[in-house]
Amino acid sequence: MFLLAASYYFYINIKPVYALLLAGVTLTTYLFTNLIAKARSDRSKSLLLTGAVVLTLLPLFFFKYFNFVNEGIFTLLNYTGLHLSLPHLSLLLPVGVSFYTFMALGYTIDVYNEEIEAEKNFGIVALFLSFFPVVMSGPIERAPNMFQQFKGKLQFNYEMVVGGLKLMLWGYFMKLALADRLSIYIDAVFKNADQHVGSSLLLATLMQPIRVYGDLGGYSLIAIGCAKVMGINVIPNFNRPFFATTMSEFWRRWHISLIKWLTDYVYTPLSFAFRRYGVWGIVIALNLTFIISGAWHGAAFNFLVWGFIQGLALSVEMLTRKNKDAFEDRFNLRKRWWYILFGCVFTYLLFAFSLSFGGDAATVPEVLHIFKRIFTDSVHMPYKDGDTMLYGFLAFSIVFLKDFMEEYYPGRVLLFNNKNNTVRWLSYYCVIFLIFYLGIFSGEQFVYFQF
């Protein structure tokens, strides 16, 4: 009860009106899940599910896609000679709507699939959808995991409080010292792309994934850590993504909660529906899933291109997997360090370039123009911003080193979890000092708050 009050207090503080929207989605979810559970026939169950899905998606569609669809349709009509238009609405996207909508949908579908019973306690459902550490930007939680914990008695647990604070500390480092630092360079270049040489554009393009990792990855750790302090375990969102050697592995390590959600509620039903078409059915399902993921990130054509590139890359990997496995076995490549490095670099480059389409800043022709410049105009030295580059590089090296050790030598070097008190406290202070020394404190926003 206290957590629910705190969560709504937190949300109302951001924008009171939008709390009504959250409450509306909660009420819809509560009512429909209980109706689905009570319905006798399969037909009424699926009718109720359809109703719930449409109603839950309504706010998201209205706030996020109204202008996109509106302008898209009327531009098309213009070509046919009809000059009509509805007004362009300048609405601010309600914070977290993309996230709690998905959580609500997931829960409703779980009830329909009889994976979980419909919750009778309205407070639990309300807390699930408004839980303040995750309501703004995820991780996109699941009802079975959260309900169970909310129903248990929350007790002060020293281990969890300390563990949570450690995660938060590291999250702040990733956000303030890494993401916000790199943002200075990236924004400086991309906001005036025309005035920068190709090599600057290339450098900024290559920095993008690290910035998003610092931003969303750091945010996720803060959210997960904050929940942990209160005794609630939230699912992880990132798992050292830059050590993935293929795109399919990358997507098991990057924004995990979103991808798992999409796999369960979009990809699986789609591939099931298309199963008669064999391998091509799966390819279509994969591409549609990532195009939907692109649309979820933003209502613009460039996000669809971003999604399509991911779908395409994953389809190619899937179709060539058997041959690739045989090739790797034949030459015994899987344990070779240079082969692993090649896989990591190739995956990183593919993701970095595709990410150019995954932002609000540039339209598709602009991105293609940037690519052209990168490949034709990279002979000059890139734009230098000494402090930003030095501090950014330092912060990146620290994050990279930590991830590298955890990936290849787990448990070998312990700092935050060292048995020795002195080492442990020294490392806390070190990171706190580094946050103040390398961090940016001008109130930068989190990138994913806009989604």
Next chain:
Amino acid sequence: MEKEEIVNKLTPVFRKVFADNSLVITEELSALDVENWDSLSHMLLIAEVENEFAIKFKLKDLNKMANVGDMIAIISSKL
């Protein structure tokens, strides 16, 4: 249809989908035990099994299949 009969009909389907002519079907067999059993081949398997028995699964059934035993139970409930 008896369990044994279902297993007999399933065996060639599994062998074809996973390209393994020595695959032996047991009730405990699951995706963890078969090398090529991933999300792609799983959907192909589902479609082939449906053809073989002339039945249709629901998405709900899919979530309940943790191993071959579950699959056999669901098949026999549809025959």
